[in-house]
Amino acid sequence: MQLPYHKTVLNNGITTLTQSVDSVRSVAVGVFIQAGSCDENPQNNGIAHFIEHMSFKRTETRSAYDIVEDIESRGGHVNAYTSREMTAYYARVLDTELEKTLEVLCDIVRNSTYPIDEIEREKSVIVEEIRDSLDTPQDIANDSFMEQMFPKHPYGYPIMGTEETVTSLSIDSIRDFVNKEYTSYRITVVAVGALNHNKVVKKVESMMGDYRTITHAREEYPLFDPVEKDRVLTRDIAQSHLLIGRRAMGYNDKRRVTYAVLNSILSAGMTSRLFHNIREKYGFAYTIYSFIDAFKTTGLFGVYIATDLKHVDTLKELIWKEFMKLKNDGISELELDKVKAQSKGSLVMGLESMPNQMERMIQQHVRYNKIVSIDESLKKIEAIRPIDIQDISQELFDESLFHTLLLKPNGKKA
Numbered sequence: 001m002q003l004p005y006h007k008t009v010l011n012n013g014i015t016t017l018t019q020s021v022d023s024v025r026s027v028a029v030g031v032f033i034q035a036g037s038c039d040e041n042p043q044n045n046g047i048a049h050f051i052e053h054m055s056f057k058r059t060e061t062r063s064a065y066d067i068v069e070d071i072e073s074r075g076g077h078v079n080a081y082t083s084r085e086m087t088a089y090y091a092r093v094l095d096t097e098l099e100k101t102l103e104v105l106c107d108i109v110r111n112s113t114y115p116i117d118e119i120e121r122e123k124s125v126i127v128e129e130i131r132d133s134l135d136t137p138q139d140i141a142n143d144s145f146m147e148q149m150f151p152k153h154p155y156g157y158p159i160m161g162t163e164e165t166v167t168s169l170s171i172d173s174i175r176d177f178v179n180k181e182y183t184s185y186r187i188t189v190v191a192v193g194a195l196n197h198n199k200v201v202k203k204v205e206s207m208m209g210d211y212r213t214i215t216h217a218r219e220e221y222p223l224f225d226p227v228e229k230d231r232v233l234t235r236d237i238a239q240s241h242l243l244i245g246r247r248a249m250g251y252n253d254k255r256r257v258t259y260a261v262l263n264s265i266l267s268a269g270m271t272s273r274l275f276h277n278i279r280e281k282y283g284f285a286y287t288i289y290s291f292i293d294a295f296k297t298t299g300l301f302g303v304y305i306a307t308d309l310k311h312v313d314t315l316k317e318l319i320w321k322e323f324m325k326l327k328n329d330g331i332s333e334l335e336l337d338k339v340k341a342q343s344k345g346s347l348v349m350g351l352e353s354m355p356n357q358m359e360r361m362i363q364q365h366v367r368y369n370k371i372v373s374i375d376e377s378l379k380k381i382e383a384i385r386p387i388d389i390q391d392i393s394q395e396l397f398d399e400s401l402f403h404t405l406l407l408k409p410n411g412k413k414a
């Protein structure tokens with residue numbers, strides 16, 4: 001049974017979500033802002049990620065060293081991430097250090113000064129991060145496939161931006177983005193572990209209670225259909241990297257649990273269909289998996305595989321063979337029961353981690369404005385029938401809607 005969670009909304013719209021877990025002596029805590037690369041444009045692409053970096057450089061009262069030292073010296077760990085729809089600043093600390101850690105996280109969100117000298121220095125750091133990604137074939141393939149599937153749309157932008165967009169960022173563009181996107185109604189503080197909800201709210205109130213109240217809604221950009229059926233790239237690499245996928249359902253679709261279980265049938269564990277029937281049977285690849293990216297009104301379903309160029313056409317046929325089996329033949333009760341057990345086990349054991357529980361809470365709060373209990377989630381998984389899997393397979397596996405990206409060797413590597 002899942003422990004109850006508590007929610008408090010400050011007068012300015014900032015939300016605090018907590019869940020108390022008495023069996024631990026630590027807390028996972030984060031400040032989450034509904035701002036990411038989907039809020040960018042072609043000129044400032046990468047700015048959300050850049051601000052995430054810059055927020056650790058200096059506040060009005062803390063140096064870059066002080067920000068991290070205030071948490072690490074107390075036995076904690078602090079980090080951050082930027083996604084297409086979210087920026088997060090989070091930490092894992094002992095329960096005795098929760099209030100101090102909250103103070104630091106709120107400080108970097110509202111009081112960062114973005115010093116000019118650090119801006120120029122950090123541009124160089126992120127350019128190197130971008131170049132590192134460009135030396136990673138899987139990153140190149142994934143970013144290019146997103147751009148192919150979401151042309152002229154922020155979902156298709158690389159989260160880190162490009163060298164050109166990052167080096168063109170200015171202090172004015174940074175402040176403009178923060179003022180526009182880091183608004184009170186898009187900020188949520190989440191804490192899970194050994195805590196008292198009222199104490200957390202009191203600390204958030206003291207740090208963020210007078211934060212500016214702006215009700216700026218996230219801009220919606222028009223979606224254009226993909227125009228490239230097949231995209232081929234070449235690089236000085238040894239393996240080929242193949243992506244096969246299509247636009248698919250967003251996270252508000254009522255069939256999302258069935259959709260997730262279908263993905264597990266294909267790609268969860270060494271007995272999954274893609275792993276067992278392709279990797280193990282033929283030995284043509286080390287890495288093969290299916291994946292789901294879900295956004296508000298749309299999403300992406302796909303399969304990624306790394307292999308020798310000579311096996312690409314054969315692997316396309318094998319992947320479609322697995323799709324067609326699900327579409328035409330469905331799945332037995334026995335196999336579905338096994339996959340449902342895997343899904344339930346993964347959910348329950350994953351949520352024994354406080355950071356995972358924190359991440360689940362923020363994602364559900366942002367997407368559904370409620371926290372679905374573990375028991376309810378388990379019931380939804382258990383209720384899935386073989387016919388539900390076949391129905392969604394028949395809709396999903398329409399070959400006319402699929403696109404491919406192939407990143408292949410240019411023949412220069414020995």
